[in-house]
Amino acid sequence: MGKVGLGFRRDIADEFLENESFTPDFIEFAPENWMGMGGYWKKVLDKAAERYPITCHGLSLSIGSPEALDYHFLKDLKQFLKEYQVSIYSEHLSYTKSKNAHLYDLLPVPFRDDAIKHIVSRIKEVQEILERKIAIENVSYYVTPGAEMDEATFVKAIVEEADCELLLDVNNVYVNAFNHGYDAIDFINKMPLDKVSYIHMAGHEKVSDDLIIDTHGQPIIDPVYELFDSTLRKMNPVPVLLERDFNFENFDAIVEEFGQLKSITHKAWEVNHVS
Amino acid sequence: MYLNKSTIDIQTQLASYCRTGQEQEIEKVSQERVKHYRRLVFSNVKNTLETAYPITLEWLSDDEWLKLVNDFFEMHDAQSPKIWELPKEFMEFVTQNKYAATFNKPALNNLLLVEWVEIEVHTMMDKEWPAVEARGEVLLLTPEYQLLHLDYPVHIFNGDDAQDKKGDWFIYIFRNRETDGVQFLNISALHVFVLEKLYETPLTLDDLLPIISAVFGLNDMKTLQNHLKTFFSDLRKKGALLSKIA
Known part of the structure; x- marks a missing residue:
């Protein structure tokens, strides 16, 4: 059976540590937001780590950047992942650093052959350094700079050639399909689903008739649940994470959303196991 | 590439x-x-x-x-x-x-520094407690701290008012080991010297008195002792002094 987790964030840390009626199967956080930190937040993180299994979703590896990997960061990261016994470490198929400057957000890599080769070699190098496979996430993107192929071809080639895992973000598939006019189910079918080790689900915001922004701040909408359900039926159980980055005021609604994910997950994978 | x-x-x-x-x-x-x-x-x-x-x-x-x-x-x-x-x-x-x-x-740099150091002290990696002989009278201070020397008292007054009070201002910023909260203490140059000495090597009050007396030319040992006792008592109440004082 797939486990269902929730993103661990400072704003809702108490819910994870003190709310007895809410017990996710695991928690996920960005290592960059906790590495090298002591004091109050280190204690909070240690308490959470005592209570829940952990996955980490990185922000700053910048796997698609032209410049060299940050080896100092990777060394610290490896130690951090070991210290917290992190089961899955994932990163974004994007770049966040350019000309030796971090931008702290996910920019789309040109869908090109040379970018595939570049990223494949970097993922392999990271996997060697970390001594573990990493999962690469299909990111949401609003423009396609210099694209010479479609996204599905790009993502599939990287995951297969790098021999890494795929973090399939179902909401991102929905958002990208809407923004760029392709069929979401067709995209899912083209993915190497046997390589998926982790799934993300989240809400988004439609900002105009032809554009959705992947915000992680709104409830998941029904078409994304439907895409999620149909995707699960094509693959083996893996952990599923509900991502929520802000709008925590109504935590009960988030718990309900979490429950809905759990229910869909159990139904889809119970049927698979029985049959 | x-x-x-x-x-x-x-x-x-x-x-x-x-x-x-x-x-x-x-x-x-x-x-x-x-x-x-x-x-x-x-x-x-x-x-x-x-x-x-x-x-x-x-x-x-x-x-x-x-x-x-x-x-x-x-x-x-x-x-x-x-x-x-x-x-x-x-x-x-x-x-x-x-x-x-x-x-x-002109107070902008000081204000940014104070605001950043509050974050830095709050988040800095936990440090080992000083390895000293466990004598009750040794003055042990919380290891997560910063001492700042400012030109403007931005930790006391708002930016505009602080700019009218240019001088030598000293702040002791420390993390309380029990609450993990960060506190600011406006201190004198003598206090800075005392704290720096103690962070170099934890000492007893009796060890400290002759050193301070010599450096600052203070010969009234009783008054100096009472002053420091009050200072340490305050540090103890605020969670900066980890050891008990007589």
Whole structure:
């Protein structure tokens, strides 16, 4: 059976540590937001780590950047992942650093052959350094700079050639399909689903008739649940994470959303196991 | 390196646009949509800095604050992979580029420093307790701290009022081991000397008295002893002094 987790964030840390009626199967956080930190937040993180299994979703590896990997960061990261016994470490198929400057957000890599080769070699190098496979996430993107192929071809080639895992973000598939006019189910079918080790689900915001922004701040909408359900039926159980980055005021609604994910997950994978 | 120059150029153009907001032609990129990248990237950085520097944000005009953030993001190559460390780079950028003089706000650098050090002391890695002989009378201080020497008392007064009080101001900023809260203590030069001595080597009050007496030329040992006892008693109450005092 797939486990269902929730993103661990400072704003809702108490819910994870003190709310007895809410017990996710695991928690996920960005290592960059906790590495090298002591004091109050280190204690909070240690308490959470005592209570829940952990996955980490990185922000700053910048796997698609032209410049060299940050080896100092990777060394610290490896130690951090070991210290917290992190089961899955994932990163974004994007770049966040350019000309030796971090931008702290996910920019789309040109869908090109040379970018595939570049990223494949970097993922392999990271996997060697970390001594573990990493999962690469299909990111949401609003423009396609210099694209010479479609996204599905790009993502599939990287995951297969790098021999890494795929973090399939179902909401991102929905958002990208809407923004760029392709069929979401067709995209899912083209993915190497046997390589998926982790799934993300989240809400988004439609900002105009032809554009959705992947915000992680709104409830998941029904078409994304439907895409999620149909995707699960094509693959083996893996952990599923509900991502929520802000709008925590109504935590009960988030718990309900979490429950809905759990229910869909159990139904889809119970049927698979029985049959 | 497998990347072609044209691919690198496209990546550089997009990143450069996000940093500057200056529109440029990027292959297969819609001008209408790319604006969202600039908005998202810039607001992430701006929000991070505004969370770190709430007092500076309130003191500066909107135009001044926006100029600092814009200039910083455009001109400074952010080095830390951890965004929570970015405010330190911002403080250093503002100080090095003399915006305090540009805005005629001489207390600006001090205010940014104090706000950053509060974050730094709150988040700094836990340090080992000093390894000293477990004698009850040794004065042990909390190991997570900073001592600052300011020109303006921005820790006491608002920015404008602090600028009228230029002088030598000393602050002891420390993390309470029990609560993990950060506290500020306005102290004298003599206190700074005492704290520095104790952080070098934990001593007893009896060890300290002759040293301070010699350095500061204070010969009334009874008065000095009473003064320090009061000081240490205050530090003990506030959670900075870990050992008990007689």
